[in-house]
Amino acid sequence: MDPTIVIGAGVSGLTAAHALAAAGRDVLVLDRRRAPGGRIQSEHRGGFLLEHGPNSMVSPAPAAEALIAELGLAGERIQKGEGVKRRYLVRDGRACALPLDPLGFFSSSFFSVRGRLRLLAEPFIRPQAGDESVADFVSRRFGRELLDYVFDPLVGGLHAGDPRRLSMAALFPRLKALETRYGSVVRGALAVRRGGMDPRFDPRRRQLISFRQGMGALPLRLAGALGPRLRQGVRVESLRARAGGGFRLNVRDGEHMASLRAAGVVLALPAYACARLLAGLSPDAAHALAAIEHPPLAVVGLGYRGADIAHPLDGLGVLTPSCEGRGTLGLLFSSTLFAGRAPPGHALLTAYVGGARAPELAQLPRADLERLVGKEARELLGVRAAPVFCGVRYWRQALPQPNLGHGQRLELLRRLEEQWPGLVVTGNYVGGVSTAACIESARAGAARALAVANPAATISVGRG
Numbered sequence: 001m002d003p004t005i006v007i008g009a010g011v012s013g014l015t016a017a018h019a020l021a022a023a024g025r026d027v028l029v030l031d032r033r034r035a036p037g038g039r040i041q042s043e044h045r046g047g048f049l050l051e052h053g054p055n056s057m058v059s060p061a062p063a064a065e066a067l068i069a070e071l072g073l074a075g076e077r078i079q080k081g082e083g084v085k086r087r088y089l090v091r092d093g094r095a096c097a098l099p100l101d102p103l104g105f106f107s108s109s110f111f112s113v114r115g116r117l118r119l120l121a122e123p124f125i126r127p128q129a130g131d132e133s134v135a136d137f138v139s140r141r142f143g144r145e146l147l148d149y150v151f152d153p154l155v156g157g158l159h160a161g162d163p164r165r166l167s168m169a170a171l172f173p174r175l176k177a178l179e180t181r182y183g184s185v186v187r188g189a190l191a192v193r194r195g196g197m198d199p200r201f202d203p204r205r206r207q208l209i210s211f212r213q214g215m216g217a218l219p220l221r222l223a224g225a226l227g228p229r230l231r232q233g234v235r236v237e238s239l240r241a242r243a244g245g246g247f248r249l250n251v252r253d254g255e256h257m258a259s260l261r262a263a264g265v266v267l268a269l270p271a272y273a274c275a276r277l278l279a280g281l282s283p284d285a286a287h288a289l290a291a292i293e294h295p296p297l298a299v300v301g302l303g304y305r306g307a308d309i310a311h312p313l314d315g316l317g318v319l320t321p322s323c324e325g326r327g328t329l330g331l332l333f334s335s336t337l338f339a340g341r342a343p344p345g346h347a348l349l350t351a352y353v354g355g356a357r358a359p360e361l362a363q364l365p366r367a368d369l370e371r372l373v374g375k376e377a378r379e380l381l382g383v384r385a386a387p388v389f390c391g392v393r394y395w396r397q398a399l400p401q402p403n404l405g406h407g408q409r410l411e412l413l414r415r416l417e418e419q420w421p422g423l424v425v426t427g428n429y430v431g432g433v434s435t436a437a438c439i440e441s442a443r444a445g446a447a448r449a450l451a452v453a454n455p456a457a458t459i460s461v462g463r464g
């Protein structure tokens, strides 16, 4: 029988392939790049460990934890550092510690009295059915200040996104569900807390984790487990269904073109790449996926001597609300977040520039980017000297934006899988952009692929 071909060796494709192989499926993974991991890229240089993509994963996340255990990576896993005590936000041009609990919210002067009183009115705001943008939902229920100084920087940091375009139902489904079910987010949250919270969503139990050698350890271990079943440097150019059942892929391996047969196909690609391959199978799904925005983002790592930074860097980092008009989305205190990210006596900061908020900044020449981020570090963190290390990674199409209408796009994918048994779509635009969400979606995708016992036979029977 032909193999199941997984296209894409990012964390989604590698996870799906691992699950398929573990269940005994003959599997082959193809990726156009020469190294595994897709957006997960850890670089060791000059004693610094720079994460060009994700710097951490959220825990608890059962699917990710299970995968780490299966790969024997638990001993490599590290928790966020003891020094992470605060989260900073820029307000009036300064990095201010954000109150993290409800008591702190009401007693701290971070928010205006008006903003705090506005939150108290939330339980009395009428619920509204249907999806709306994150900006509309948050300003309607919580007021403008919470939008500007909590949700805007949060979606900037998580998604490099614009709250005026992002879909509330897609990005914060639990908050939307609380409004729908309890008529108020605050009342709903209190009721859920009284009833005993799902540990995955309990903020008191949430941890950030990574690996001693960086996030890249995860795809490397997955790739090692797959061995020759992973083929790098192979780009899939087209995909079509075979008349007798199953699929045919045209692939380019360097100068060579080849045609491969597959019993089933798992598409674990960015939405725009998936759209190109789906054009012949479902123009509607292809069109919907091509419409998912991926704004550019630049990741700038700056290493300093510890003595050259006035700020204690005693937190996760500092996020910048768009209303503050600064150049970065935020600066992560990478060497506080995890041990081993900078040589002794040094600190590593990672800045994120561009995204939906300011795509033009993500394309600045390297020297201009370094200048921009260096200036932010000086003004916000009291950096007094030039960096001793700088690394820049440009992502032309960084992260998918679950903007308004995202739910309908996913519905088309569900129908596509029904129409073509043996075809499974997964990736970071399907179940959430985070690494943990990708792992969960990929394992679910592999389970769907396994549920079709013999995809080729099913298709030929289905066609009469």
Ligand SMILES: Cc1cc2nc3c(=O)[nH]c(=O)nc-3n(C[C@H](O)[C@H](O)[C@H](O)COP(=O)(O)OP(=O)(O)OC[C@H]3O[C@@H](n4cnc5c(N)ncnc54)[C@H](O)[C@@H]3O)c2cc1C
Pocket: 007, 008, 009, 010, 011, 012, 013, 030, 031, 032, 033, 037, 038, 039, 040, 052, 053, 054, 055, 056, 057, 058, 234, 235, 236, 237, 268, 269, 270, 273, 297, 299, 395, 398, 399, 426, 427, 428, 429, 433, 434, 435, 436, 438
């Ligand atoms: C800058 C940045 C910071 C992030 N920070 C975090 C974070 O801190 N925490 C977190 O949880 N998540 C974070 N994320 C998100 C997370 O890293 C990604 O969502 C996730 O890694 C995506 O994995 P994927 O496998 O779905 O896609 P990708 O990693 O994009 O993999 C897709 C693969 O498909 C391959 N491909 C494309 N076209 C073809 C083709 N035609 N033929 C063959 N192969 C092809 C590509 O080469 C690529 O390897 C971040 C992402 C970025 C970019």
